[in-house]
Amino acid sequence: MSQEPIIELRDVTFRYDNRPVLEHINMTLNPGEFLGLVGPNGSGKSTLIKIILGLLKPQEGEVRLFGQPLSRFKDWSRVGYVSQKANSFNTGFPATVFEVVSMGLFGKMGLFKWMGKKEKEKVYQAIETVGLSDYTRQNIGQLSGGQQQRVFIARALVSEPDLLILDEPTVGVDAYSVAQFYQLLDNMHRKMGVSLVLVSHDIGVITSRVDRLACLNKKLFFHGDPEDFSEQQECILNQMYGHDVHVIEHNH
Amino acid sequence: MIQDIIQFPFLQNAFLSGILIGFIGPVIGVFLVVRRLSLIADTLSHVALSGVAAGLFLQNKVVQPINPVYVGMVFSIAGALFVENLRRWFRYYQELSLPIVLASATGLSVVLISLADGVNRDLFGYLFGSLIAVSRTDLMIVALIALLVLVMVVLLYKELFYLAFEEEAAVTSGIPKNTIHFVFVLLVALVIAVSMNIVGILLVSAMMTLPVAAGLQLAKSFKQVFVYAVLFSQVSVLTGLVLSYYFDLATGGTIVVLAALLLAGVIFVKKMVTWAKGSPRSPRKIRQV
Ligand SMILES: Nc1ncnc2c1ncn2[C@@H]1O[C@H](COP(=O)(O)OP(=O)(O)OP(=O)(O)O)[C@@H](O)[C@H]1O
Ligand SMILES: [Mg+2]
Numbered sequence: 001m002s003q004e005p006i007i008e009l010r011d012v013t014f015r016y017d018n019r020p021v022l023e024h025i026n027m028t029l030n031p032g033e034f035l036g037l038v039g040p041n042g043s044g045k046s047t048l049i050k051i052i053l054g055l056l057k058p059q060e061g062e063v064r065l066f067g068q069p070l071s072r073f074k075d076w077s078r079v080g081y082v083s084q085k086a087n088s089f090n091t092g093f094p095a096t097v098f099e100v101v102s103m104g105l106f107g108k109m110g111l112f113k114w115m116g117k118k119e120k121e122k123v124y125q126a127i128e129t130v131g132l133s134d135y136t137r138q139n140i141g142q143l144s145g146g147q148q149q150r151v152f153i154a155r156a157l158v159s160e161p162d163l164l165i166l167d168e169p170t171v172g173v174d175a176y177s178v179a180q181f182y183q184l185l186d187n188m189h190r191k192m193g194v195s196l197v198l199v200s201h202d203i204g205v206i207t208s209r210v211d212r213l214a215c216l217n218k219k220l221f222f223h224g225d226p227e228d229f230s231e232q233q234e235c236i237l238n239q240m241y242g243h244d245v246h247v248i249e250h251n252h
Numbered sequence: 253m254i255q256d257i258i259q260f261p262f263l264q265n266a267f268l269s270g271i272l273i274g275f276i277g278p279v280i281g282v283f284l285v286v287r288r289l290s291l292i293a294d295t296l297s298h299v300a301l302s303g304v305a306a307g308l309f310l311q312n313k314v315v316q317p318i319n320p321v322y323v324g325m326v327f328s329i330a331g332a333l334f335v336e337n338l339r340r341w342f343r344y345y346q347e348l349s350l351p352i353v354l355a356s357a358t359g360l361s362v363v364l365i366s367l368a369d370g371v372n373r374d375l376f377g378y379l380f381g382s383l384i385a386v387s388r389t390d391l392m393i394v395a396l397i398a399l400l401v402l403v404m405v406v407l408l409y410k411e412l413f414y415l416a417f418e419e420e421a422a423v424t425s426g427i428p429k430n431t432i433h434f435v436f437v438l439l440v441a442l443v444i445a446v447s448m449n450i451v452g453i454l455l456v457s458a459m460m461t462l463p464v465a466a467g468l469q470l471a472k473s474f475k476q477v478f479v480y481a482v483l484f485s486q487v488s489v490l491t492g493l494v495l496s497y498y499f500d501l502a503t504g505g506t507i508v509v510l511a512a513l514l515l516a517g518v519i520f521v522k523k524m525v526t527w528a529k530g531s532p533r534s535p536r537k538i539r540q541v
Contacts, residue, residue, distance in 0.1 A: 103410075
């Protein structure tokens with residue numbers, strides 16, 4: 001893997017209909033890093049992630065993925081994504097768990113190709129990883145919310161991405177599966193060198209697992225090592241109580 | 253019946269193109285239905301109608317041997333391109349482009365029909381489908397387009413499936429949404445154009461959605477939806493053609509009524525099965541308590 005940063009945001013500003021949501025965001029994610037992103041509701045975490053994924057275009061600033069400007073970036077199979085509202089799909093959609101997890105490979109396979117034996121094997125593996133082997137042929141609409149979320153996690157993992165972006169991926173997933181899921185993330189991170197961005201409100205997980213922590217509230221007002229305790233605390237307080245960003249700034 | 257088919261080439265043409273249309277209609281229809289875009293089929297069929305009306309007008313007034321169906325085909329393809337552009341224009345109300353085009357096309361059709369000396373037997377055939385309208389050349393064109401549609405759907409199956417399921421995720425995995433959607437709308441326009449002769453303009457969209465609605469009741473996977481939808485579609489097309497031949501009924505109408513009956517039957521049987529299996533804990537019973 002090259003030493004270029006995986007994600008690079010330079011002075012990114014984003015507005016929804018003239019209402020600023022993100023202001024002058026600078027951020028880098030280096031290869032193999034695990035970045036935690038926290039902030040109160042409405043602080044712009046999901047928006048920032050959609051900008052990184054090219055789903056939203058910032059009014060100002062530059063975004064680079066794997067060293068390339070976003071507009072020229074084509075290698076989307078290197079990026080796995082679990083959205084915050086992964087179960088916003090139409091629950092009546094007639095697709096099996098197998099079919100949904102397969103989707104994770106479609107981008108990588110490229111146009112005009114069909115799934116072969118090798119691809120199918122990977123899909124079964126990913127389904128097993130999230131512990132849903134018994135549900136492989138079940139309709140996704142018939143699973144529980146937490147199980148559905150695990151299907152989407154499997155879909156993000158199946159293409160073995162170099163960068164995994166997870167927007168509150170474990171909402172509605174039971175404690176045992178959450179523990180397993182973080183074990184899995186740890187594995188991918190440590191053994192396979194996958195770079196990770198994780199949005200979560202779960203402070204325990206964030207502080208114990210990530211390499212770096214970013215606190216967002218319109219501005220990225222802290223972006224450093226989570227072991228720096230005082231800064232970390234500030235960040236967490238803000239995250240938990242949703243203090244206005246200005247209060248925090250006065251404390252500096 | 254078999255004898256008649258052997259004897260009359262026009263019946264061969266009708267049956268063969270019926271079978272082909274009964275195949276590609278629901279295949280395209282599956283994607284329309286799961287994306288909740290059935291209205292596209294209605295819209296483009298009305299655009300095709302204005303093309304047919306323009307063709308009839310040219311035929312009557314400018315005195316040229318022109319087949320209105322081909323004018324309809326050109327119109328529905330142009331309509332597909334137009335809908336796509338309009339959709340981008342109304343970024344926040346994308347579905348608004350459909351009723352706009354539908355209404356304008358219907359208005360244009362009515363004007364052109366009145367210019368072309370009003371409703372005649374030809375027009376009736378185009379509106380509601382007919383057995384005798386299909387020539388050998390028409391059949392060849394249906395076959396060609398059926399092949400094209402099938403090949404495109406097979407080649408783009410993954411992308412169409414992912415986009416239908418969850419557009420945002422599909423885009424982030426690098427699937428070229430706009431290109432795929434564009435190709436798809438063109439395919440819809442082509443299917444509508446070739447279905448005009450047999451099923452009729454006003455009933456084309458029913459042909460693309462009713463068998464799919466029935467298939468959705470039974471399918472356990474996305475692929476199964478295609479199997480059931482094509483099965484129901486073929487049953488209604490073949491039975492419809494036979495009935496319309498013997499009882500001199502409008503072909504498209506007969507086919508669509510059968511498809512609707514099949515759908516009702518499937519829903520009824522499914523209800524009965526659920527009811528028979530219903531344990532005291534089924535939601536139905538709880539509501540009754
Ligand atoms: N489609 C939209 N149109 C207009 N405003 C939006 C839209 N989506 C989000 N916003 C606004 O942008 C701000 C940031 O939203 P975002 O979803 O990024 O927050 P978040 O940090 O992910 O919150 P949460 O913790 O609840 O997930 C919010 O104030 C929200 O109201
Ligand atoms: Mg969010």
